[in-house]
Amino acid sequence: QVQLVESGGGLVQAGGSLRLSCAASGSIFSINAMGWYRQAPGKQRELVATITSGGSTNYADSVKGRFTISRDNAKNTVYLQMNSLKPEDTAVYYCNAQGSYGKIWALAPFHSWGQGTQVTVSS
Numbered sequence: 769q770v771q772l773v774e775s776g777g778g779l780v781q782a783g784g785s786l787r788l789s790c791a792a793s794g795s796i797f798s799i800n801a802m803g804w805y806r807q808a809p810g811k812q813r814e815l816v817a818t819i820t821s822g823g824s825t826n827y828a829d830s831v832k833g834r835f836t837i838s839r840d841n842a843k844n845t846v847y848l849q850m851n852s853l854k855p856e857d858t859a860v861y862y863c864n865a866q867g868s869y870g871k872i873w874a875l876a877p878f879h880s881w882g883q884g885t886q887v888t889v890s891s
Contacts, residue, residue: 770794770878772863777885784889785851790863790882792844797875799867802839802846806859806887813862817848831857853889860884 776788792799803818817827817837825837836849846863863882868875 770796770865770867770869770880772865772880772882774861774863774882774885777861777887779888779890780853782853782855782889782891784853785849786853786887787850788848788861788863788885788887790846790865792865792880795869795871796844797868797870797872799841799844799865801867802863802865804837804846804848805862805864806857807862807884808856808859811859816861818864819846850887853887855889855891857887858889859887861887 771793772790774790776786778786780786801818801820804816805813806816807813815828816831817835819825819837819839834852839846862884866879869878870876
């Protein structure tokens with residue numbers, strides 16, 4: 769299987785910045801899409817940003833112009849640079865990845881989630 773490990777969350781004042789990282793490990797053959805989602809208390813999990821293996825990106829309207837998603841395909845790692853943070857960005861942020869794993873003659877799809885990292889923005 770494929771495991772995702774996130775890092776970089778924390779407490780920051782409004783207007784500040786944080787950078788999240790998520791590294792994928794395991795018998796990875798290829799990773800197609802990688803992304804970040806978040807879940808605030810009492811709310812459903814929502815998409816923040818996604819990026820394909822070719823570098824195409826997609827952002828939630830609420831973070832456009834403030835957040836930037838990027839990835840290092842050689843390291844199987846995705847990043848989320850978050851600038852101009854607002855209190856409403858407070859949530860647990862989850863990394864997501866989809867692709868194929870295993871031996872080349874017996875590939876299987878995977879869809880994995882990280883354990884989540886807390887981001888808290890104080891006003």
